[in-house]
Amino acid sequence: MELPSRKRLMIFSGSSNEPLAEEVAKILGVHLGGVERSVFANGEIYIHYTESVRGADCFVIQSHCHPINFHIMEQLIMIDALRRASAKRITAVLPFYGYSRQDKKGRPREPISARLVGNLFLAAGADRIASVDLHTGQIQGFVDVPFDHLTALHLFTDYLSGTLDGPTTIVSPDSGRVKLAARYAGHLGALVAFIHKRRSLDARNEVAALEVVGDVEGRHCIIVDDMIDTAGTVTAAAELLKERGALSIRVVATHGVLSPPAVDRLKNAPIAETIITNTLPVPADAHELGNLTVLSIGPILAGVIDAIFADASVSAIFKGENT
Incomplete structure (x- = not known):
């Protein structure tokens, strides 16, 4: 028995920069996926997807802006929920990568927080990460999944x-x-x-x-x-x-x-x-x-998401200048 390939693109937005996510979705000719976001009285984050994501190629767009720790955690929980709902592939789209300046130790007993953030996304269930103009390119090597470094x-x-x-x-x-x-x-x-x-x-x-x-x-x-x-x-x-x-x-x-x-x-x-x-x-x-x-970085993000979904080259979009 053979089943025809039915790839399905779904784009979801965190709460930090919805206008950008909406612009990307519009360029790609899709609607933002349905997701219910709320916060409990004690500050814990609640996420619920309002439609099936089973077998879908999902992209979660979230800019790490103030309050940065909240927005990182919200994106992680969104990714975890997608993984548990049987999404086929999950790409974390980070227009701005939080903690990117903490990419090395400047003094003894300091953390390398940029690597920790990458590890958190892997633990949550991200299959791929895409970010724009990292503070240092070495952050791409902090994770063992494909990391697309985009540039403006x-x-x-x-x-x-x-x-x-x-x-x-x-x-x-x-x-x-x-x-x-x-x-x-x-x-x-x-x-x-x-x-x-x-x-x-x-x-x-x-x-x-x-x-x-x-x-x-x-x-x-x-x-x-x-x-x-x-x-x-x-x-x-x-x-x-x-x-x-x-x-x-x-x-x-x-x-x-x-x-x-x-x-x-x-x-x-x-x-x-x-x-x-x-x-x-x-x-x-x-x-x-x-x-x-x-x-607007929207057209660039849309082009990259389209390339990832189609399993096409991302670096070709930037003529090899995104290293």
Whole structure:
């Protein structure tokens, strides 16, 4: 007896960034799967799927934003419920991977929390993980299942290529992002520079920009990074670039975490435009920034989900630049 193949795509959203999940579903021509989410009086999370998922190829989209621990746990419980309901394959889609900055030990007796998060998704029952612009690529190796590393590089370069006006330098906010800056420069025909900085080991989110390495005087500068959290790094870099004679300064970052006091810092910094994506919901106070541009990552996520569902190449979407 033979049964015809009946692959079924189902997309579910956690509570952190439903508009993004709805956009992805719309692009793919499907509806978000039915799921009931609630919280008990003591703070425990309850999940119930309102339709059958048996034999389905399921994708759970959840951005790890504030309150980050709640949203990670909610996604884990959603995955566990799918596994127990006999879903055929479960892919955890993490537009922003929580704890990604804790990818190594900086001092003795510290955890490697990024690996712990990966292990939690495996324990919950995820067969595959997809995330956008990880803080470090090594996180892909923290789990023993396929891990698709997506990038917003082409989304940003397509936007920037139509706005360049004169000699341009792509600036890495530290030495660790020079490779990324070089990729942007290759697409935009620009030079590369980086900021030498010192970060305090004892205080979180405190950065001192020390010197610029590269040609920035009389040039339009674009600072590229994976995220803007409290904006200490990019605003310190912007101030230094202005002192070194940059004509204009823009900031590009995939993830707009924008924790306080980011908005105030960006308001007062010599930055002409801040460009982010919607991997994370934009905080309400960030809308006060008149120079904030938000690009949608939805089409990229939709393309990747479609490729995974069809067992096609994901790296081909990014022309091999998603490593």
